Amino acid sequence: MEIILRQENKNDFESVFHLIEKAFEKEEYSDHKEQFLVERLRKSDAFIPELSIVAEIDNKIVGHILFTKLEIKSESQIFQSLALAPVSVLPEFQGKGIGSKLILHGHEIAKGLGYKSVILLGHQDYYPRFGYELCEKYNIKMPFDVPAENCMVIALVEDGLKGISGEVVYPSAFFE
Template sequence: MEIKLRQENINDFESVFQLIEKAFEKEEYSDHKEQFLVERLRESDAFIPELSIVAELEGKMVGHILFTKLKIVNDSHAFESLALAPVSVLPEFQGKGIGSKLILYGHEVAKSLDYKSIILLGHKDYYPRFGYEPCEKYNIKMPFDVPAENCMVIALVENSLEGVSGEVIYPKEFFE
């Protein structure tokens, strides 16, 4: 099974919308509107085209991941970071390592663009395998009430989270 990963382009938008919709339609912890979030983020200042990535298998789009800009802010500093949301794989292809490939490839692209960290809200048993740690370890707080075990961060560059703390400021498109 050879998965091809590449940057999303304008011709992919409709397929990505449908893929995300299918990927989340039976997900228990979802508002089932992730596809609309991606559309809003594409039009925002937080969007980074290189970090909207699709996975293809034999010419069929089977996965998508999006990383967008966010900030971690405290009284004296604002730190640039990324949000990972959402990662989507068609249901019939879940559990085959496609999500993992998208995440790891996304990390490499983000590093090449000089991003130092990524924050996410996700399954506590899935993301630690990629190096994600609880945000609370760094005194990084989410702007909404969610279980601490689901709020995670990864340093893409060694020691890049030293001295980083504060509240995560998501782009407004996450709340529309």
Template sequence: MEIKLRQENKNDFESVFHLIEKAFEKEEYSDHKEQFLVERLRKSEAFIPELSIVAESEGKIVGHILFTKLKVVNDADSFESLALAPVSVLPEFQGKGIGAKLILYGHEIAKELGCKSVILLGHQDYYPRFGYELCEKYNIKMPFDVPAENCMAIALTENGLKGISGEVVYPKEFFE
């Protein structure tokens, strides 16, 4: 199965909406509204078009990933980072490495764009294989109550998380 990764475009929006809906349909820890979050984020200042990426197989969109801007703020400073949310793969294509391809390709594009780190809320057994570590290691805290093992960060560049600590400030679109 050949997978082509590319930047999402306007013609993909409807397919991506349905893909995300299907991908999270049976997910236990989901509000099943991720597709609406993506729609809101596309219209926000946090949106980076190059970091809305689709995976295609035989001309059909089978996966999508979105990285958007966020900040980590403490009393003295504010740091730029990225949020990874969501990564979606059609159920019949899950377990074939498409999510991994999207994550790694997204990391490469983010590095090319000068981004230094990514922060996410996700499965503790999945993301460490890509180099994600617990946020608490860096004294980075989420703005809401979630298990520490699900809050992770990765440095995309050497020392990309050095000296960064504080509370994550997500774009307001995450809470609408």
């Protein structure tokens, strides 16, 4: 099973919409609207085309990941970072390493673009295997009330989180 990872293009939008819808259909902790979030983010200033990535098997899109710009704001500084949201894999392809490949590939692209960190809200048992740590370790706070164990961050480069703390500022597209 050869998995091809590539940048999403306009011809993929409809397939990706349905993929995300299917991927989150049975998720307990989901509002089941992630596909609409991706559409809004694509039209926002936070969108980075190189960081909207699809996974293909036999010319069929089976996975997608999106990283968008966000900020971490302290009293005296604003730090640029990325949000990972969402990562989606068709249910029949889950558990085959596609999500892992998308995450690791996305990290490499993001690092190449000069980004130093990624923040996410996600499952506490899944993301630590990629090096994600609790945001509270770095005194990084979410702008809304969520369980601390689901708020995670990773440094993409050595010292990528050195001296960084504050509140996460998500792009407005996350809340529309």
